[in-house]
Amino acid sequence: MAKTWNSGEPSHEWPAGRPKLPQERRDNSSERPQKTPRTTSKELQASLASIKVSVHDSTIRKRLGKNGLHGRFPRRxxxxxxxxxxxxLNFAKKHLNxxxxxxxxxxxxxxxxxxxxGRCVSRYIWRKSNTAFQKKNIIPTVKYxxxxxxxxxxxxxxxxxxxxxxxxxxxxxxxxxxxxxxxxxxxxxxxxxxxxxxxxxxxxxxxxxxxxxxxxxxxxxxxxxxx
Missing domain, CATH: 3.30.420.10 (Ribonuclease H-like superfamily/Ribonuclease H)
Structure with missing residues (x-):
């Protein structure tokens, strides 16, 4: 406060929250998923840790999101x-017109x-803790x-x-x-x-x-x- 009073300049405030990745590291963390989409945030976290960069996997996911990369199920x-x-291709060309x-x-x-x-696909549901086996939250199965x-x-x-x-x-x-x-x-x-x-x-x-x-x-x- 004394510095601010004497100089008339605002004092430095430490930013809230977890420190951001350095720009170079941020760019590198986004390149790998673009080349290999099956890379997980945990794998990226381990890769960064190997070069002594400590960052939470949630921070990595946020950075990927800001770069337009979002987790999705792959299309079949x-x-x-x-x-x-x-x-x-030949069929398409033949019938193009x-x-x-x-x-x-x-x-x-x-x-x-x-x-x-039943259906042979994975499904997501929204449920509260300790309600996994309520009837509305399960998918019935039969043998074979x-x-x-x-x-x-x-x-x-x-x-x-x-x-x-x-x-x-x-x-x-x-x-x-x-x-x-x-x-x-x-x-x-x-x-x-x-x-x-x-x-x-x-x-x-x-x-x-x-x-x-x-x-x-x-x-x-x-x-x-x-x-």
């Missing part, structure tokens, strides 16, 4: 080989497995996953079409039966134009000789070139 996507990537009407009259189809009990069922489904720009349960093992004969019973009814239900096309992936059952002949016989034009 199919693993694509170079051949897959090339095929998809197709009009909207073409896509609106495409019937997209696929098969998938549906779990009969509760089973699953394979289904075939389709959709177009105008909405979903039919859904068919696949009984037993899927082969070309079963696949053709599903197409026979579900494709044209879905086309009528979705009010597709006569120029509609059928999309299917390159599963061997879809591209077998017997299926190809069946599609030709039943005058079903397919969208070629997509995996």
């Amino acid at each position: 996507k199919p693993l694509l080989s170079k051949k897959n990537i090339k095929t998809r 197709d009009c909207q009407d073409f896509w609106e009259n495409t019937l997209w189809t696929d098969e998938t497995k549906v779990a009969l009990f 996953g509760g089973g699953s069922v394979m289904v075939w489904g389709c959709f177009a720009a105008s909405g979903p079409g039919r859904l068919a349960v696949i009984d037993g093992t899927m082969n070309s004969t079963v696949y053709q039966k599903i197409l026979k019973e579900n494709v044209r009814p879905s086309v009528r239900q979705l009010k597709l134009k006569r120029s509609w096309v059928l999309q299917q992936d390159n599963d061997p059952k879809h591209t077998s000789k017997s299926t190809s002949e069946w599609l030709k016989k039943n005058k079903m034009k397919t969208l070629e070139g997509l995996l």
Whole structure:
């Protein structure tokens, strides 16, 4: 106070809170997660400790946030080989100039497995301490996953079409039966134009000789070139 009174200048005040990282260290702490996103704040903390820089992992997370890096669950996507990537790129180039009407009259189809009990994904919940086993805070499980069922489904720009349960093992004969019973009814239900096309992936059952002949016989034009 005496210094302030005599000089007329404000006295120095120590900043509140934990000391900030030096600028150079702050920059370096943000570079690694950008190159390797799976790096954790604890790993960064250990890395900084190895060069005698002590910093709390919460400080590291705040610094990453200020640099636009936020913790998120990674998105899942199919693993694509170079051949897959090339095929998809060629497909995109081939259909780059197709009009909207073409896509609106495409019937997209696929098969998938549906779990009969529960979801095979991680979920977050908000709960208070000591309430972990309250009914609202748990996800019930059954032995062996509760089973699953394979289904075939389709959709177009105008909405979903039919859904068919696949009984037993899927082969070309079963696949053709599903197409026979579900494709044209879905086309009528979705009010597709006569120029509609059928999309299917390159599963061997879809591209077998017997299926190809069946599609030709039943005058079903397919969208070629997509995996």
